[in-house]
Amino acid sequence: xxxxxxxxxxxxxxxxxxxxxxxxxxxxxxxxxxxxxxxxxxxxxxxxxxxxxxxxxxxxxxxxxxxxxxxxxxxxxxxxxxxxxxxxxxxxxxxxxxxxxxxxxxxxxxxxxxxxxxxxxxxxxxxxxxxxxxxxxxxxxxxxxxxxxxxxxxxxxxxxxxxxxxxxxxxxxxxxxxxxxxxxxxxxxxxxxxxxxxxxxxxxxxxxxxxxxxxxxxxxxxxxxxxxxxxxxxxxxxxxxxxxxxxxxxxxxxxxxxx
Amino acid sequence: xxxxxxxxxxxxxxxxxxxxxxxxxxxxxxxxxxxxxxxxxxxxxxxxxxxxxxxxxxxxxxxxxxxxxxxxxxxxxxxxxxxxxxxxxxxxxxxxxxxxxxxxxxxxxxxxxxxxxxxxxxxxxxxxxxxxxxxxxxxxxxxxxxxxxxxxxxxxxxxxxxxxxxxxxxxxxxxxxxxxxxxxxxxxxxxxxxxxxxxxxxxxxxxxxxxxxxxxxxxxxxxxxxxxxxxxxxxxxxxxxxxxxxxxxxxxxxxxxxx
DNA sequence: ACCAATGGTTCACTATATGAACCAACTATA
DNA sequence: TATAGTTGGTTCATATAGTGAACCATTGGT
Numbered sequence: 001x002x003x004x005x006x007x008x009x010x011x012x013x014x015x016x017x018x019x020x021x022x023x024x025x026x027x028x029x030x031x032x033x034x035x036x037x038x039x040x041x042x043x044x045x046x047x048x049x050x051x052x053x054x055x056x057x058x059x060x061x062x063x064x065x066x067x068x069x070x071x072x073x074x075x076x077x078x079x080x081x082x083x084x085x086x087x088x089x090x091x092x093x094x095x096x097x098x099x100x101x102x103x104x105x106x107x108x109x110x111x112x113x114x115x116x117x118x119x120x121x122x123x124x125x126x127x128x129x130x131x132x133x134x135x136x137x138x139x140x141x142x143x144x145x146x147x148x149x150x151x152x153x154x155x156x157x158x159x160x161x162x163x164x165x166x167x168x169x170x171x172x173x174x175x176x177x178x179x180x181x182x183x184x185x186x187x188x189x190x191x192x193x194x195x196x197x198x199x200x201x202x203x204x205x206x207x208x209x210x211x212x213x214x215x216x217x218x219x220x221x222x223x224x225x226x227x228x229x230x231x232x233x234x235x236x237x238x239x240x241x242x243x244x245x246x247x248x249x250x251x252x253x254x255x256x257x258x259x
Numbered sequence: 260x261x262x263x264x265x266x267x268x269x270x271x272x273x274x275x276x277x278x279x280x281x282x283x284x285x286x287x288x289x290x291x292x293x294x295x296x297x298x299x300x301x302x303x304x305x306x307x308x309x310x311x312x313x314x315x316x317x318x319x320x321x322x323x324x325x326x327x328x329x330x331x332x333x334x335x336x337x338x339x340x341x342x343x344x345x346x347x348x349x350x351x352x353x354x355x356x357x358x359x360x361x362x363x364x365x366x367x368x369x370x371x372x373x374x375x376x377x378x379x380x381x382x383x384x385x386x387x388x389x390x391x392x393x394x395x396x397x398x399x400x401x402x403x404x405x406x407x408x409x410x411x412x413x414x415x416x417x418x419x420x421x422x423x424x425x426x427x428x429x430x431x432x433x434x435x436x437x438x439x440x441x442x443x444x445x446x447x448x449x450x451x452x453x454x455x456x457x458x459x460x461x462x463x464x465x466x467x468x469x470x471x472x473x474x475x476x477x478x479x480x481x482x483x484x485x486x487x488x489x490x491x492x493x494x495x496x497x498x499x500x501x502x503x504x505x506x507x508x509x510x511x512x513x514x515x516x517x518x
Numbered sequence: 519a520c521c522a523a524t525g526g527t528t529c530a531c532t533a534t535a536t537g538a539a540c541c542a543a544c545t546a547t548a
Numbered sequence: 549t550a551t552a553g554t555t556g557g558t559t560c561a562t563a564t565a566g567t568g569a570a571c572c573a574t575t576g577g578t
Binding site for chain 1: 261262264265266268270273274275278279298299302303305306307308312313319321322323324325326327328329330332333334335337338360362363367369385386410465469493509
């Protein structure tokens with residue numbers, strides 16, 4: 001493994017519940033020698049990607065990632081474009097709307113908007129990692145991905161997040177054809193119990209899916225009349241977001257709303 | 260130079276007007292061999308920090324920086340905390356309010372809010388690089404920095420951004436004592452002509468300045484009565500932002516507004 | 519048609535990275 | 549209070565990865 005990849009993989013150890021990590025713990029998490037971890041962390045620190053904090057000198061992400069995020073957004077205004085569309089979806093459906101982005105063989109939650117209508121809502125977490133096989137968003141992405149990507153994803157161990165999570169590769173493959181037909185993926189309790197989500201893929205300028213936009217609701221609120229509202233909102237949201245970022249909706253995608 | 264630092268320095272070549280860079284151009288900008296650039300870029304790409312775009316296969320920042328920015332924000336909610344305070348400042352002063360963060364020996368613009376009150380306003384750019392010696396924000400940071408940091412900054416070539424930019428190290432040092440007294444730095448046309456800015460430092464939990472909050476206005480609008488409003492707003496904004504991020508205002512800082 | 523640029527690749531040679539062992543300081547436990 | 553175990557951090561003989569001149573196919577400009 002290249003040195004650069006090794007250093008950057010250290011950054012993957014941070015998450016919402018682990019925003020600060022000490023040197024020894026980082027070495028353990030990364031499976032490398034403490035001296036090696038120290039040197040890699042020092043270079044990341046010199047470059048502004050991490051900094052040391054607190055009296056115990058633990059490490060956390062540095063401000064440089066904020067700057068690069070802004071420059072990334074200047075190139076591909078995904079977060080900016082998502083904000084308005086998610087607000088519209090949350091408004092129309094009265095449920096949680098969110099966007100996630102493919103990263104390797106998983107999804108990363110990018111943005112979410114809650115509806116203020118209900119006291120209970122499906123909660124999202126910034127930068128949360130979602131499964132491709134176990135979420136509506138993931139299935140939406142897989143349905144429009146090349147076969148070799150689908151094969152690679154399904155060849156890996158598939159986590160059973162809930163008793164309802166489908167983990168049989170053939171059963172997952174069978175789910176994909178109807179999703180291609182409808183443009184919409186549904187997942188009921190696949191990632192979190194009692195959560196029913198609808199998702200549609202977002203495409204890049206090559207017509208490849210780069211993520212998905214979704215509405216997630218408690219199962220009890222997803223009645224037949226509401227489903228139709230959610231599907232229409234998600235489908236138009238996906239097309240709108242694809243176009244907002246200069247993406248291209250492939251011809252195989254069923255377009256329920258034209259621009 | 261370490262390999263990791265070299266790779267990460269490639270990311271510094273992206274800016275608001277250069278969001279996509281080809282392989283050969285990146286090698287030239289970085290002063291390294293094209294084969295080396297290719298290998299480093301490949302590792303950055305595998306890690307999600309950059310991606311290739313368009314028919315010419317040029318590189319741009321990848322989505323991973325968005326995810327890390329969110330995790331950084333979870334650890335140090337600087338952008339989130341800044342938003343409300345900047346809106347208040349822009350509302351009270353009817354001018355552009357902004358926050359910037361120290362990165363090495365320069366400042367990076369983090370967030371800004373425009374006032375809708377005037378047809379003309381001081382424009383800011385996301386992730387813009389500002390000078391420590393030539394901006395109100397920079398001087399605010401320097402005034403409360405350790406002597407060795409001040410010496411290191413002033414030992415480097417100081418860019419004359421406008422005819423009004425002060426570039427004599429001794430003259431700049433002389434500016435710092437009154438700033439320490441008042442807690443506020445002013446800069447008139449030091450970085451951009453016709454722009455008058457007031458800034459105050461933002462501190463971390465060790466009481467060290469990590470950036471500054473500022474109000475920038477066209478010189479013609481900064482009348483004596485408005486100056487007082489701006490100074491008070493900037494000072495209270497700096498203290499509020501310091502506290503919002505768990506920072507500590509050092510005792511040497513003149514506190515115009517207590518929490 | 520020719521030239522210059524691009525993105526991308528190869529491999530003998532060179533530079534950097536590694537990690538076992540060590541240190542001082544701190545914390546937990548008996 | 550003494551001991552053991554943990555922390556962040558460091559060293560340097562050894563091992564591994566990185567380098568870049570030269571090359572390739574393709575594309576674009578003249």
